[in-house]
Amino acid sequence: MTTIPTEHEEQREFVRWFxxxxxxxxxxxxxxxxxxxxxxxxxxxxxxxSPGVPDLCIPxxxxxxxxxxQKGGVVSxxxxxxxxxxxxxxxxxxxxRGADDAKAQIQNFLHENPCHSPSETxxxx
Numbered sequence: 450m451t452t453i454p455t456e457h458e459e460q461r462e463f464v465r466w467f468x469x470x471x472x473x474x475x476x477x478x479x480x481x482x483x484x485x486x487x488x489x490x491x492x493x494x495x496x497x498x499s500p501g502v503p504d505l506c507i508p509x510x511x512x513x514x515x516x517x518x519q520k521g522g523v524v525s526x527x528x529x530x531x532x533x534x535x536x537x538x539x540x541x542x543x544x545x546r547g548a549d550d551a552k553a554q555i556q557n558f559l560h561e562n563p564c565h566s567p568s569e570t571x572x573x574x
Contacts, residue, residue, distance in 0.1 A: 453518055453519055453520050454518065454519065454547070455518065456518050456522060459518060459547045459548045460478070460504060463548040463551040463552065464478070466552055467507075467555065474507060474509050474510070475507070475508060475509065476505055476506070476507050477506055478504060479502045479503065479504060479506060481502050481504075499531070500525075501526075501530055501531040502531050503528070503535070504516045510541070511539065511540050511541060512540070512541045512543065512558065513532075513535055513540060513541070513542045513543070514542075514555075515542065515543070515544045515545065516545055516551065517545065517546050517547075518546070519546050519547035520546075524544060532544070541558065543555070
């Protein structure tokens with residue numbers, strides 16, 4: 450029986466690959482998920498944490514990435530709402546099923562949007 454990697458493992462693998470292949474393009478995680486105590490959850494909500502925000506952001510490409518497991522991950526109502534909102538303000542959103550799918554979708558995104566080529570994401574200073 451083959452074990453399906455967790456969403457955490459898939460995201461960790463994808464971010465490691467992205468930072469190696471597309472350096473110096475920045476990618477960062479949005480820590481919205483995970484188990485927390487009530488006090489921590491309340492503090493984070495007051496600071497602006499919002500359920501459904503995609504897992505990763507690549508600001509230079511105006512791209513957001515929602516990671517799911519290869520099998521079994523479901524896009525929640527809150528995630529669908531955020532995806533629709535981001536798209537309405539001209540942001541791109543990819544929903545990826547595992548690290549390999551995320552890598553393929555990033556490469557396809559760059560092929561379809563050549564203005565985001567890695568050489569053009571370096572800061573001008």
